[in-house]
Amino acid sequence: MKKKIIDQAVAVFNRKGISKTTLRDIARELAISDGHLRYYFKTKEELVHATFSEMEQEISALAAATGATSAFDVQTLVAPLTSVYRIMYRYVFFFSESTAILETFPKVYVAYEQLFQNRRQMFLALFEQYKREGVFEDKVEVHLFPLLFEQVFILSDSWVRYARLPQYGHLSQEEHIKHYVAVTVALLLPYFNADLRAQVSDWLKQAGSMPS
Incomplete structure (x- = not known):
């Protein structure tokens, strides 16, 4: 029930x-x-907290799929990110009203803070793995990884709200998702090795522009 x-x-x-x-x-x-x-x-706070936890569990189940592999290519990155963004779209209320929710429900705020720290640890470990395994260029400096994580987190936390602006109301959910997956992937582009950068760049030419 x-x-x-x-x-x-x-x-x-x-x-x-x-x-x-x-x-x-x-x-x-x-x-x-x-x-x-x-x-x-x-209380409503208990229910909102439960919906947040449900969303987080769904996303966490997919997050590991972004790990680097010996056969890493653009789809290795795009496919799991697309699945995560679809989950986020199903919980649009949280992203549309995130400020009010976090200010109103302390329990949810604590859970959100914990999520941020967990995501930070996960992404920093992932970026270091990318560097070790050659997905990122060897010359990429590790001290940039916390800044890169914050860029990715801010974008992933706000894209749903931006996608629902009236000027984009004629677009489908999948068009929104494809575009903001491209925006997110573009943040990583300068870090990739030369071969992967060329592959991702070609994919972005096809996927990057918001449909008019």
């Missing part, structure tokens, strides 16, 4: 927004009583 409540909450939060949604709204759509829902989630 918890999973069913979380799934319904995500749908209602996406449609109505966090501030305008009550637990009673979600219970009504599930055809259960408010008291029944509160048996599982006593």
Whole structure:
């Protein structure tokens, strides 16, 4: 039942927004009583925290797929990133209202801070692996990796909100995702070895421009 409540909450939060949604709204759509829902989630904060945790678990399950391999190519990077961005799109309410959510729900803020630290450790280890295995050029300086991580994190944390601006409303979800995967991959382009840089550059020519 918890999973069913979380799934319904995500749908209602996406449609109505966090501030305008009550637990009673979600219970009504599930055809259960408010008291029944509160048996599982006593407060809206508990439910928002649960939806955040659900999203994080889905993303974490895919994050390891970005690791370097002996057959690393552009699709090794693009495919898992595309899957992660699809998950993020399903939880659009969180990215559209992230500031208000983090200010309103301390539990979620703590979880978000922990996510940031976990992602930082993961990406720094990944970048060092890329350098060791030749995915990144040998001349790339390790002291740049924390800055690169922050660029990637800021972009990945904000692209959903930007994609939903009115001027991009005519585009499909997949068009949004493909474009912002390209924007993210472009951040890494200067770091790649020469062969991979040429391959990624060719892919970006096809995928990089936002459809008009």
